[in-house]
Amino acid sequence: MGVRTRMTESEREALLIRLEEKVDDFLEWLSAFSAEGAGVTRLLYSPQWLEAQQALHAKLAGMGLDASFDEVGNVFGRLAGRKPELAPIVTGSHVDTVVSGGRYDGAYGIAAACIALEYLRDTYGSPIRTLEAVSLSEEEGSRFPMAYWGSGSIAGERSFEGVRGLADSDGVTFEEAMRSCGFGAGSGKAARREDIGAFVELHIEQGSVLESEGLSVGVVDAVVGQRRFLVRLGGEANHAGTTPMRMRRDALEGAGAMMSLLRGEALRRGAQLVATVGRLLASPNVPNVVAGEASFTVDVRHSDPLELERFCGWFPAAFRDAAESRGLTFECEEWFREEPAPMDDKLKERLDKVCEELGIGSKRMVSGAGHDAQMFQRLCPSALLFVPSKGGLSHAPEEFTSSRELATGVLVLTELLYRLGYEEEEETLP
């Protein structure tokens, strides 16, 4: 079989049907490694997690790849290139899940990596440049108060020192949990890598942009930067009957006005910016008392650091004005910050081209959620590809992407890896 862009329509259809079966079987198989309860639960260093990583190790070895663990429990399957001096291309995603998650988040990227490498090796033999599939140990932060353990350890953004003292909700320490699975400092090859030429991650969108626009693939421009704030308003708790409107200092009404301001300005600033008040508490929060206090969170995300900075400069000033005009005290505290993580321009252009040549509907978009690719982009040129999520649902058993959509994503990944691994011999990537 030649390059997929030169396939006839019926050849392409046959390939997609084959990829559908492969990816369906893989996800079905991997989803069985789960704690009891609804959906899939595979927490870092849990028995189900360990079984899954061991089974993936065996599967990669069974495919004839050079399978290995590193010291944090990442599993690699290496398809050695004919020119070992060329930096390898790594592809994959995370094996852990949230509690009662779906079967696609993370798992799909691992499945796609395995299926793509197997197909390429079976079809074309050894690549010029080494290709690696990876099942990353952790991304969700669902067991311990820390996320991106797998990719962060590879990129040097996480360390054994950094997790010292962390414990899960049962009081089990990170160290204990890691050691119980046979991992930890000195347990195997170092997690930190400096030899990687590029990283490509395929993931479900976890939003509904692709679905609503009827597109198959999203080429991620950047993982958005995030800032989270806690706003506290202080007014005066008063009798709802005896306090005239003009004499009120109503903290809850002030919060309401701020939510409206936030939405209006976020809409005005354009499609990329998202700003959310997700949590609000009022006090005393009873029907017949004007609220004396209100506090709420503000979550702001944008892929452009400058736009993010601008909005996060604008809203506290606007809120302060709204508070002052109502006689409310105002505090705003930032409690979380993550800078935008741009994906590699050249990899994005290649992906655009692959989609265009294959006739696959795609668009550039931002990722509003965090992904392993944002850790890798600090280390090497990185790309992140999305396929649609039905209804935008994720982190729930109802998470769903159709077999055809999954297969289409695998096809794009396969074609990209072919071009990077088999067609070219550039010394530097991409």
Add this chain to the structure above:
Amino acid sequence: MGVRTRMTESEREALLIRLEEKVDDFLEWLSAFSAEGAGVTRLLYSPQWLEAQQALHAKLAGMGLDASFDEVGNVFGRLAGRKPELAPIVTGSHVDTVVSGGRYDGAYGIAAACIALEYLRDTYGSPIRTLEAVSLSEEEGSRFPMAYWGSGSIAGERSFEGVRGLADSDGVTFEEAMRSCGFGAGSGKAARREDIGAFVELHIEQGSVLESEGLSVGVVDAVVGQRRFLVRLGGEANHAGTTPMRMRRDALEGAGAMMSLLRGEALRRGAQLVATVGRLLASPNVPNVVAGEASFTVDVRHSDPLELERFCGWFPAAFRDAAESRGLTFECEEWFREEPAPMDDKLKERLDKVCEELGIGSKRMVSGAGHDAQMFQRLCPSALLFVPSKGGLSHAPEEFTSSRELATGVLVLTELLYRLGYEEEEETLP
């Protein structure tokens, strides 16, 4: 001593100093009948309540008045008039308190009634028309889910049938509690009265209108009508990062917009209308998820039934539009309704005149809170008088009105009772 409007300034000052002492002593004495804890707690049919009513009975008898209980525990002190065919004037307020209330709410009206009757009897002897002081058994609804038990029983708005099955938070039934204090059907004279000529209640404002305008007395035009609603908004819980602003159905933001709408329109409609969102709950109420559900209460009050009706017709329609433009489902359910209770025009005019002639700063105002006078106004011409509340605070241990303000209110009440009881012989009142 002659009529207080003909007093010299120094005579008036001497009287006010005497009334200050009287009212301070009375409130100090009555506040001692309290359960343990902060402030004053005197719940209906509790041991402290019973001691207080028995002590008030003894005090009224000690003043030479004809003291009596009725079957629900209201205490009366009767100063018989020389013309028994004239309908008596009743004055007083409620003896019960909220949990950890202040020493003025209710108690002040009882103190004022006793002090006024004692002063009038001592100064002028028997009146032409019978005057009665009353310590009403219950108004707050703090122990059982029912309020205005004392005044409502007198006015025929409450009945033993109506409280059947009610229990307090400890499971004690209304009937048991009432019987334990020796009250209940057949225990004494009937609560229902049809002979009352007029009712006058002196009360603290529980708001800060008088304080902020530097006035001593509020002549209440009407106790506002109240309606309370529960609004439920249904949107879609979504990822705060992956859901573009235009694709959101954010129930919390919708609630915020509605609070702003409510405030804007309430301000526009003028000083009497108050509309409050006091309680709001969002779901899932976490920082990084767009809220899928929100519910909040709306409390609307106005003294004019037509204005109240208009506003309560307007806001659900406006909210529905705001919900629809955001793709939110909307429900609005009324769960509480009380019609406005107008005070008697002629009594109000007399009170205006008394204040004017005494040179006491007063204004007409509405009562945003409920009072016993609203039960009596269904039975007989009724009046409600306010004195300032420091900072508008009430239902709290910090409730405060200065001795001079308290004495000024007693002076106005005394003068009104003099004019109604001693100066005139009208067959009908007022």
